[in-house]
Amino acid sequence: MKTAVIGGREVAAGFALAGVSCTKVCTEIWEAKSALKEFAHRNDIGVILIENNYAEDMQKEIESLMQVRDSYPLIIAIPSYADKKW
Numbered sequence: 001m002k003t004a005v006i007g008g009r010e011v012a013a014g015f016a017l018a019g020v021s022c023t024k025v026c027t028e029i030w031e032a033k034s035a036l037k038e039f040a041h042r043n044d045i046g047v048i049l050i051e052n053n054y055a056e057d058m059q060k061e062i063e064s065l066m067q068v069r070d071s072y073p074l075i076i077a078i079p080s081y082a083d084k085k086w
Helices: 009-017 029-040 052-057 059-068
Strands: 002-007 022-025 045-051 074-078
Touching (some): 002 009, 002 029, 009 022, 022 029, 029 045, 029 052, 052 059, 059 074
Parallel strands (some): 002 045
16 A cells, blocks of 8 residues: 655655655645545555645545545644744
8 A cells, every 4th residue: 555645845745755656745725635535536545644734624525535435545644844843
């Protein structure tokens, strides 16, 4: 199973450098929602990592997807690059 990442340019680039081949760069919430639908319907993806700033706005979509699909894909919100505390 593959891992997919939905997030901003920095997050997607970082995971791509780490070897994740399924990444979607998003600048708008509709792009993230579209990517979630695309990745969720692929049988080769087992984990979807979503940048937190998008995951918060897509909570209804994530919950409805988790009701339809029992265990795969696992959807995890990850910290947003924009929320960094330097």
